[in-house]
Amino acid sequence: MKWFKKKNKLYLSDKQPLSTLGMIGLALSYVVLIAWVIAILWPLFQMVVSAFNGKQEQYLMLNDNFEFSFEHFKYLFSETLYLTWVKNTIFIAASTAILTLTIVSFTGFAYSRYRFKGRKASLMAIMLIQTIPTFAGITAYFTMHSIIGSLAPWFSRQMMLILIYSGGGIAGNTFILKGYIDSISTELDDAARIDGCSSMQVYRLIIMPIAKPMLAIIALWSFIGPFMDYLLPRVLLTNPKSFTLAAGLFTLISDFRTLNQPAFAAGGLLTAVPIVILFIVLQKQLVSGLAQGSVKG
Amino acid sequence: MKVTLKDIGKKYEGREEFTLKNIDLEIEDKDFCVILGPSGCGKTTLLRMIAGLNSITEGDLLFNDKRMNKVPSKDRDIAMVFQSYALYPHMTVYDNMAFSLSMRKERKKIINDRVMEAAELLQIKEYLYSKPSDISGGQRQRVALGRAMVRNPAVFLMDEPLSNLDAKLREHMRVELVRLHKALGTTSIYVTHDQTEAMTMATKIVLMNDGKIQQAGIPDEFYNKPANIFVAKFIGSPTMNIIEGKMIKGKFVSDDELIIITPSLNDTERLLAFEGKSVSVGIRPERFESGGEFGDTFTAKIDVVEMLGKEKILHVRLKNDSELIISTPGHYIYDENEEHSFGFDVESIHFFDTETGLRIN
Numbered sequence: 001m002k003w004f005k006k007k008n009k010l011y012l013s014d015k016q017p018l019s020t021l022g023m024i025g026l027a028l029s030y031v032v033l034i035a036w037v038i039a040i041l042w043p044l045f046q047m048v049v050s051a052f053n054g055k056q057e058q059y060l061m062l063n064d065n066f067e068f069s070f071e072h073f074k075y076l077f078s079e080t081l082y083l084t085w086v087k088n089t090i091f092i093a094a095s096t097a098i099l100t101l102t103i104v105s106f107t108g109f110a111y112s113r114y115r116f117k118g119r120k121a122s123l124m125a126i127m128l129i130q131t132i133p134t135f136a137g138i139t140a141y142f143t144m145h146s147i148i149g150s151l152a153p154w155f156s157r158q159m160m161l162i163l164i165y166s167g168g169g170i171a172g173n174t175f176i177l178k179g180y181i182d183s184i185s186t187e188l189d190d191a192a193r194i195d196g197c198s199s200m201q202v203y204r205l206i207i208m209p210i211a212k213p214m215l216a217i218i219a220l221w222s223f224i225g226p227f228m229d230y231l232l233p234r235v236l237l238t239n240p241k242s243f244t245l246a247a248g249l250f251t252l253i254s255d256f257r258t259l260n261q262p263a264f265a266a267g268g269l270l271t272a273v274p275i276v277i278l279f280i281v282l283q284k285q286l287v288s289g290l291a292q293g294s295v296k297g
Numbered sequence: 298m299k300v301t302l303k304d305i306g307k308k309y310e311g312r313e314e315f316t317l318k319n320i321d322l323e324i325e326d327k328d329f330c331v332i333l334g335p336s337g338c339g340k341t342t343l344l345r346m347i348a349g350l351n352s353i354t355e356g357d358l359l360f361n362d363k364r365m366n367k368v369p370s371k372d373r374d375i376a377m378v379f380q381s382y383a384l385y386p387h388m389t390v391y392d393n394m395a396f397s398l399s400m401r402k403e404r405k406k407i408i409n410d411r412v413m414e415a416a417e418l419l420q421i422k423e424y425l426y427s428k429p430s431d432i433s434g435g436q437r438q439r440v441a442l443g444r445a446m447v448r449n450p451a452v453f454l455m456d457e458p459l460s461n462l463d464a465k466l467r468e469h470m471r472v473e474l475v476r477l478h479k480a481l482g483t484t485s486i487y488v489t490h491d492q493t494e495a496m497t498m499a500t501k502i503v504l505m506n507d508g509k510i511q512q513a514g515i516p517d518e519f520y521n522k523p524a525n526i527f528v529a530k531f532i533g534s535p536t537m538n539i540i541e542g543k544m545i546k547g548k549f550v551s552d553d554e555l556i557i558i559t560p561s562l563n564d565t566e567r568l569l570a571f572e573g574k575s576v577s578v579g580i581r582p583e584r585f586e587s588g589g590e591f592g593d594t595f596t597a598k599i600d601v602v603e604m605l606g607k608e609k610i611l612h613v614r615l616k617n618d619s620e621l622i623i624s625t626p627g628h629y630i631y632d633e634n635e636e637h638s639f640g641f642d643v644e645s646i647h648f649f650d651t652e653t654g655l656r657i658n
Contacts, residue, residue, distance in 0.1 A: 115310065185381055190350050190377070190379065191377070191379060191385075191444075192385075192396075193350065193369075193370050193371065194371060194375065194376065194377050195371070195400055196371040196400035196401055197371075197400060210386060210387055212387075
């Protein structure tokens with residue numbers, strides 16, 4: 001009876017029913033996808049388990065011995081400069097995000113709304129510069145820092161790092177924001193101007209609130225960047241006290257004097273916390289499409 | 298406020314040609330002036346120049362004898378309604394309407410009074426606190442009008458404000474706009490490509506083409522005394538019939554010699570100078586006489602009959618296959634493929650110089 005009922009179920013999909021070959025194809029796709037998911041989630045899972053596993057010693061061992069403990073976190077906070085690194089990273093990340101947002105706001109708006117000499121050429125130049133990896137400029141950064149450092153001693157290596165991160169971010173993000181502002185009707189600008197706005201006010205009161213979703217994404221990306229990057233801080237920062245999280249944590253797996261792999265796992269796990277917090281804060285902006293309904297519908 | 302344009306021209310950056318040239322226009326206080334023209338004729342550019350959104354390349358723009366060329370838009374005492382309404386999507390209807398006043402740092406109470414007053418007049422009170430994305434097109438249109446109204450501007454500019462509405466609502470809003478114009482007592486300048494809107498709403502029409510003013514005047518003149526062939530063909534639906542021909546011995550003879558017209562006495566004098574020259578005759582579809590008992594007639598075969606209820610539009614073909622459009626009252630009986638003879642209402646024939654396109658009579 002049950003079988004009969006199932007046969008009679010209404011076919012509601014708009015797609016044509018699958019043929020046998022289609023079924024096999026679908027099954028294969030699922031196999032690939034599930035394998036992919038495992039490949040991503042398994043290491044993450046191992047990291048979480050190891051971070052809380054009191055049975056783990058200096059080296060990570062994949063075995064069944066498990067004892068829940070915060071031992072590795074304790075080690076992280078008492079024996080290493082973890083908190084300093086967190087502070088450094090958040091300082092660098094937040095500064096980068098703020099600097100990038102501010103400058104990109106101006107450049108994106110200007111490139112979208114104003115016509116000026118060299119507009120196309122400079123846009124092209126920005127795009128081409130994107131193709132050069134940041135690391136290629138490392139010697140230049142070194143010389144630049146030594147010159148600036150001798151002129152202004154307060155200009156630390158961390159600030160140099162902030163400049164490099166935001167400088168790299170500005171180029172790409174200008175493009176993205178310009179594209180987004182291009183899609184906002186210029187009649188809104190006109191209306192605002194008649195209503196009494198100056199150019200700055202047009203951006204601040206009208207365009208910026210509409211472009212918020214895009215600005216949120218740019219902020220998130222620029223914030224995440226310094227958390228992910230290992231290479232530049234490793235080269236530029238020399239004092240362990242000024243390390244970022246990535247550079248600092250790496251000392252836990254690269255140097256046999258400080259080797260502690262489970263603590264590395266624990267530190268990695270905690271790294272996610274600030275990013276997740278920012279994500280939650282920006283969530284509303286990230287998912288909204290405000291520009292709808294501004295013009296005719 | 299009286300708006301005067303003196304010899305105004307506009308050239309866009311990076312363009313070879315002037316978009317507008319030698320525009321002279323006077324719009325009296327409390328006029329409802331409609332700038333009409335096909336797309337690309339420069340009418341929106343003209344409006345944007347009056348609004349201060351586009352710069353004026355040459356000439357003078359005067360508001361009550363005060364030169365406004367370099368005055369920023371916000372200080373021109375104008376308000377504008379845009380084709381897309383341009384409502385600020387992140388603000389509520391109330392905030393949209395209050396925005397211009399709060400930019401002028403008006404007191405909260407005054408702002409509130411003005412917004413409420415406008416909302417009352419436009420019947421948008423129920424959704425004052427909705428976002429523009431949550432209300433319908435017609436309602437957005439009203440909000441856009443309200444936003445312009447609360448400022449009590451001296452000049453009200455509108456850029457095709459009805460083109461995004463459906464036909465019924467457009468008809469309704471037309472009347473509403475005229476009523477609003479009268480209630481506010483401002484000067485209104487309205488841009489459209491729709492001749493019905495122009496004819497029904499305007500106290501003054503300015504018809505533009507190719508960056509030039511073709512004719513400016515009251516709606517009645519446009520229909521009954523078009524200044525040139527372009528105006529004659531642009532105004533009126535169905536389009537006026539234009540027949541090309543020559544003046545021979547005081548009579549108009551079409552090029553194919555199928556149509557001969559004896560002009561009325563008044564016109565004969567004016568046409569004397571055109572003896573032997575090319576002349577075009579314009580005749581409105583409803584000014585043909587059916588039955589053909591009056592003076593000059595021609596016979597034609599009915600090709601297509603369009604039944605509109607109160608009238609029938611006949612598309613007829615002459616012997617050489619050239620087409621004319623004739624409108625007759627709806628209760629007359631005509632059938633396709635019938636041959637009929639038609640005459641002309643001689644008093645209502647428009648004569649144009651074929652070379653220059655200008656009106657003769």
